[in-house]
Amino acid sequence: MKTIEVPALARVEGEGGLYIGLKDGQAVEIRLDIYEPPRFFEGFLVDRFLQEVPDITARVCGICPVAYQMSSVIALENALGVEVSPQVHALRRLFYCGEHIESHALHIYLLQAPDLLGQPSALELAAIAPQVVKDALRLKKIGNEILKLIGGRSVHPVNACVGGWHRWPDVPPLKALLPDLRWGLEAAIEYVKWAATLPYPELEIDYEFVALHHPEQYAVIEGEVWSSKGSKLAVADFEQHYLEEHVKHSNALHGHTKAGGNYLVGPLARLNLNYGQLLPAAKEAMQQAGIELPLTNPYKSLIARAVEIVQAYQEAIQIVEAYHPDGPAHVELELKAGEGTGASEAPRGLLYHRYQIDERGRVRFARIVPPTAQNLPRIEEDLLALVPQIVEMPQEEATLIAEELVRAYDPCISCANHFLKLKIENRD
Amino acid sequence: MTLTPKISSKPKLAVYKFSSCDGCQLSLLNLEDELLDLAQAVDICYFLEATRTVKPGPYDIGLVEGSISTPHEAGRIKQVRADCKILVAIGACATAGGIQALRNSTSAEDYAKLVYPHPEYLHYLETSTSIAENVEVDLAVWGCPVNQHTTLEVITALLQGRKPNFPPSPVCIECKRNGTQCVLVAQGIPCLGPVVHGGCGALCPANGRGCYGCFGPSSAGNFDSMISILEKLERFPGEAARLLSNVNCHAPAFRKAANDLLAASAGKEAE
Numbered sequence: 001m002k003t004i005e006v007p008a009l010a011r012v013e014g015e016g017g018l019y020i021g022l023k024d025g026q027a028v029e030i031r032l033d034i035y036e037p038p039r040f041f042e043g044f045l046v047d048r049f050l051q052e053v054p055d056i057t058a059r060v061c062g063i064c065p066v067a068y069q070m071s072s073v074i075a076l077e078n079a080l081g082v083e084v085s086p087q088v089h090a091l092r093r094l095f096y097c098g099e100h101i102e103s104h105a106l107h108i109y110l111l112q113a114p115d116l117l118g119q120p121s122a123l124e125l126a127a128i129a130p131q132v133v134k135d136a137l138r139l140k141k142i143g144n145e146i147l148k149l150i151g152g153r154s155v156h157p158v159n160a161c162v163g164g165w166h167r168w169p170d171v172p173p174l175k176a177l178l179p180d181l182r183w184g185l186e187a188a189i190e191y192v193k194w195a196a197t198l199p200y201p202e203l204e205i206d207y208e209f210v211a212l213h214h215p216e217q218y219a220v221i222e223g224e225v226w227s228s229k230g231s232k233l234a235v236a237d238f239e240q241h242y243l244e245e246h247v248k249h250s251n252a253l254h255g256h257t258k259a260g261g262n263y264l265v266g267p268l269a270r271l272n273l274n275y276g277q278l279l280p281a282a283k284e285a286m287q288q289a290g291i292e293l294p295l296t297n298p299y300k301s302l303i304a305r306a307v308e309i310v311q312a313y314q315e316a317i318q319i320v321e322a323y324h325p326d327g328p329a330h331v332e333l334e335l336k337a338g339e340g341t342g343a344s345e346a347p348r349g350l351l352y353h354r355y356q357i358d359e360r361g362r363v364r365f366a367r368i369v370p371p372t373a374q375n376l377p378r379i380e381e382d383l384l385a386l387v388p389q390i391v392e393m394p395q396e397e398a399t400l401i402a403e404e405l406v407r408a409y410d411p412c413i414s415c416a417n418h419f420l421k422l423k424i425e426n427r428d
Numbered sequence: 429m430t431l432t433p434k435i436s437s438k439p440k441l442a443v444y445k446f447s448s449c450d451g452c453q454l455s456l457l458n459l460e461d462e463l464l465d466l467a468q469a470v471d472i473c474y475f476l477e478a479t480r481t482v483k484p485g486p487y488d489i490g491l492v493e494g495s496i497s498t499p500h501e502a503g504r505i506k507q508v509r510a511d512c513k514i515l516v517a518i519g520a521c522a523t524a525g526g527i528q529a530l531r532n533s534t535s536a537e538d539y540a541k542l543v544y545p546h547p548e549y550l551h552y553l554e555t556s557t558s559i560a561e562n563v564e565v566d567l568a569v570w571g572c573p574v575n576q577h578t579t580l581e582v583i584t585a586l587l588q589g590r591k592p593n594f595p596p597s598p599v600c601i602e603c604k605r606n607g608t609q610c611v612l613v614a615q616g617i618p619c620l621g622p623v624v625h626g627g628c629g630a631l632c633p634a635n636g637r638g639c640y641g642c643f644g645p646s647s648a649g650n651f652d653s654m655i656s657i658l659e660k661l662e663r664f665p666g667e668a669a670r671l672l673s674n675v676n677c678h679a680p681a682f683r684k685a686a687n688d689l690l691a692a693s694a695g696k697e698a699e
Contacts, residue, residue, distance in 0.1 A: 037497045037498045037528075037552060038540065039528040040543050042542060043540075043543050044539065056674070059526075060449060061450065062449040062451020106454075110478065114480075120481040121479030123464070123467045123478070123479065137463065138460065140460055141458075144460070152628075152631035152632075154458060155458070155573040158631050159635045161637075167635050
């Protein structure tokens with residue numbers, strides 16, 4: 001195999017590059033380069049008033065602004081010792097259902113599935129599988145509708161605040177969404193079967209999965225940080241066990257465990273760790289499609305996303321049916337100095353925030369650990385595992401399979417900080 | 429620019445990303461009802477977030493998301509300009525430098541040190557600037573994020589060879605049209621609505637909070653009057669200046685108003 005270079009990796013969010021150096025048919029160096037410009041969010045959060053934080057952190061990522069808002073507000077509420085009402089919490093889960101639906105549907109149908117079906121994009125996919133793309137767009141649109149009804153708009157919504165919501169969303173439009181949500185649930189179940197039949201490249205990895213876990217519900221904005229290697233931590237202890245380092249080729253920080261190992265966050269980690277907490281429709285969809293756990297093929301994160309769309313639709317129906325706002329939409333805050341941590345499950349994985357605030361509610365320190373930063377070293381190691389399979393392949397095919405692996409992670413390079421350039425160089 | 433440029437019947441479209449969150453490009457993919465028709469009406473030649481297919485330029489329409497914040501971007505935007513007949517800046521980053529322009533009023537290096545253990549590994553410019561500060565731009569679509577229907581209107585207008593219709597009035601008028609009670613007058617909540625471009629549909633006041641300027645300064649805005657009102661309504665020191673120092677902090681009218689406010693409060697402290 002000679003040098004392979006793809007000028008830009010498409011269908012990812014952000015800009016980065018991939019370099020694979022080979023010697024005697026062995027990979028001697030693998031680097032995922034992050035070119036996405038640094039934007040210094042943690043820097044300009046300092047001195048802002050705490051209620052400004054969710055508006056600012058949303059701008060880290062246009063695909064998952066809800067995740068950034070939720071991790072911030074939870075961390076800041078913890079700093080103040082504020083507890084929100086069950087209704088506020090339920091509406092936050094509904095908000096997150098909207099984001100998981102829109103982001104997963106985008107990734108499955110517009111970003112990853114075209115690879116598996118040999119198409120350059122969903123637009124060509126629409127020519128050969130029009131119903132799939134039509135349903136996909138409707139599934140995605142309903143997710144965005146949830147976000148709009150709660151937050152005013154789907155990208156950078158405006159209603160979330162520290163302490164709850166600026167105001168309760170109106171009841172009738174949410175209830176009017178129920179027929180669409182019920183259609184979405186049925187469609188999502190069918191598409192789990194479809195997802196199970198797609199032709200995935202073979203690659204099984206012994207992952208350390210890390211995700212939030214809660215005994216009673218599929219953890220999204222609550223619970224402890226669990227690892228498949230057995231550790232169970234309070235969110236507040238996250239930084240003692242999961243570290244980040246700054247590597248030279250990257251504008252993102254790379255995560256690893258204290259013991260030095262790589263770990264995986266995201267839909268595969270969540271599904272493998274939290275199967276027990278799935279709602280019945282999601283479990284049933286898996287059974288009907290013949291999906292067994294553990295799922296340890298990174299390309300099959302698509303299946304986990306498809307299952308999570310079912311989960312999100314069923315939960316959205318439950319929350320909307322029960323939605324009956326009463327009492328204040330947010331807690332009146334009593335400002336005091338303090339420190340708080342917050343974590344939530346962004347579509348692409350665990351998103352951790354920590355803030356220190358002063359007695360006037362101004363941020364003194366901010367730390368954000370995005371999911372893609374945690375997954376970057378894991379992606380590099382998966383690529384290393386992939387090399388023996390692709391080293392004898394024609395260049396174009398090898399490049400595509402490596403590129404598809406990166407894409408399967410749904411890397412949000414804007415978040416991790418990001419133009420993927422793929423270069424496989426033979427150094428013989 | 430001429431708004432009836434010679435573009436082919438199926439114009440070639442390119443969508444570019446610079447320093448940004450991806451949200452404005454996403455707003456195109458969020459046109460779920462129109463996306464497939466749009467893909468028929470234009471020839472999508474370069475849109476990395478959506479497709480691996482890259483067709484060579486020149487292109488008829490280039491949509492640019494993001495600001496210029498690295499040496500590489502400062503070079504790349506010149507090539508993008510050369511490749512596109514009509515260049516449209518979309519979103520707060522492309523039209524005003526974005527939230528990352530908050531570094532412009534201070535030292536980018538200080539921020540880099542705060543965030544990264546090895547700031548020397550990074551490549552960045554001292555300032556984050558709009559596309560128009562770097563190359564000639566034919567149309568600007570404001571918003572953080574842009575209103576997806578406005579982006580669609582721009583493409584439609586260009587296809588029809590006419591001037592696009594932008595929301596004509598500030599956020600304040602959108603509230604009146606929606607029948608939203610004024611949060612500033614009725615509740616004393618600082619709100620930028622009178623001096624901000626419409627386009628969002630006045631979402632923040634509808635949710636009981638003040639406008640924080642996502643759609644940038646309205647050309648009709650009376651900033652002196654706005655400042656004198658905001659100063660009186662501050663719920664914590666510096667609140668009004670903070671409202672202006674957000675996603676459109678580098679827009680000249682916002683920058684000036686924020687500086688005026690800061691100077692006034694420094695004057696008061698000196699007294």
